[in-house]
Amino acid sequence: MTYSVSELNRLVAKILDDNPNLINIQVYGEISGGKLYPSGHYYFSLKDENSTVSCVMFRSNYSRINFSPKDGDMVSLKAKASIYEVTGRFQLIVNTMEPQGIGDLHQRFELLKKELAAQGYFSEKNKKPIPYLPNLIGVATSSEGAVIRDMINVLRRRFPGFKMHFVPVAVQGTGAAEQIANAIKLFNQRNEVDVIIIARGGGSIEDLWAFNEKVVADAIFNSKIPVISAVGHETDFTIADFCADLRAPTPSAAAELVLPEKMILVENIQAEREKLIKLLQRQLLNAKQTLDFLTERSVLKNPCTIIEQQRQIIIQLRERIEREFKYQIDNKKRQLESLYNNLMALNPFSILERGYAYIESTENVTIDSVNKISVGQKIQIHWSDGKATAEINEIKYKQ
Secondary structure, eight states, rough: OOOHHHHHHHHHHHHHOGGGGGGGGEEEEEEEEEEOOTTOEEEEEOOOOOOOOOOOOOOOHHOOOSSSOOOEEEEEEEEEEEEEEETTTTEEEEEEEEHHHHHOHHHHHHHHHHHHTTTTOOGGGGGGOOSSOSEEEEEEOSSSSSSEEEEEEEHHHHSTTTEEEEEEEOOSSTTTHHHHHHHHHHHHHTOOSSEEEEEEOOOOTTGGGGSSSHHHHHHHHOOOOEEEEEESSTTOOHHHHHHHHHHEEHHHHHHHHHHHOHHHHHHHHHHHHHHHHHHHHHHHHHHHHHHHHHHHHHHHOOHHHHHHHHHHHHHHHHHHHHHHHHHHHHHHHHHHHHHHHHHHHHHHHHHHHOOEEEEETTTTBOOGGGGGTTTTOOOEEETEEEEEEEOOOOOOOHH
C-alpha cells in the first residue's frame, strides 16, 4: 500500500495513540539540551548511556512541577508516546516530572574538576600570558560548520593580513578528545605559533564532552604555548576553559581577543609619531634658543674677558693669602716674645745680673741656709759673670 508522507505520519501517530502501553509510560534518564521558551513550553532530550529521546512538557504541566529542571538532572517522567506529524519526529509528551539526582556526565565533570583543581591545573600562577600581537595563531577546531569561518571573518576584519595555522579536528564523538589533545601537542612540537585556540560551537553537555576529558586537560596544562579555550556559548563551561590560559565565551570572541584591531594600532602609531615629531621640534627650538643666548654672551664674543676676570680673582686671592699669612706670623712672633719674657723673668740667672749671687759647695750642692755650712768649709760663690772659691772663717746666726 502506498502512503504520502503526511498519511504515513498520521498513521503512525494513530497507532501510538491507540496503544494503551504507550499512553502513560514511566521513563527515567538524564536531561540534556533543555530550553524553556517564552510560551512556557519546556523542550528537552532525555538520554541514557546509549540512547536519546525528544521530549516536550507543555506550559500547563510544566507550571505544576516544584523544581527547575536543568541539563544533567536525572528525572523520572510520566509521558505519552507520540509523533510530531509535521516532521515525523518521535517524542514524549510529558505530564509529570520528578528529580532523581545528578546525571552521570555531570558527576564525572565535577569529580574531574575537583581532581584537577587539587593538582593545580586551574591555578592562576600557572597561567601563561597571552601575547598582545601574535605573529602566528594556531587554531584547532572542526573544518566543517560555521566556527572556523566565523573566526576567520573576525580575524580578517580586525587584522587584515593575519597569519594562522589551522589543524582540523573532530570536536564531538569518539576520538575527538584525543584529536584535540594531539593538535595541541603538534603545535608545541612545531613551535611555530605564538598562541593556540581550541574552539567549537555550542551544544549540550554530551556535545561538548570532548573538552571535558582529562587528555585534553593534560595537553593544555603541559603546553608551553598559551592556550585560549573558546568552547560553546557564553554560559557553557568545560574543563578546558578552567585549564586554559584564557577562556573566551565564544569562538568569535576568541578571535576578538587574540588580535587587536589593526586600524586602531595604525592610528595609535600615527598619533605617537606626531607626538614624537612635536617633541623633537620643541627640543630643537629649545636648543636653538640656548645657542642664540650663548652666542650673544660677551664671554664667547671676547674670551679674553673671562681670562682677565679670573686673573684678577687669582691676584686678589694671592694678596688675601699674603695678608693673612703675615698677620699669623706677626701674631706668632708676639706670642713667642711674650713667652720669652715670661721665661726670662723666671730664669734664676737673670737675678744674678742685678747684683745677686748664689753659693754652692765644692760638690756643686746649692747652700741656701747658714745652717748648711761650717767653719773652715770651702764654698763657691757664683755671679752673673763668673765665680770664686772662699773659705768660711766665722759663722753668725740671726738672733
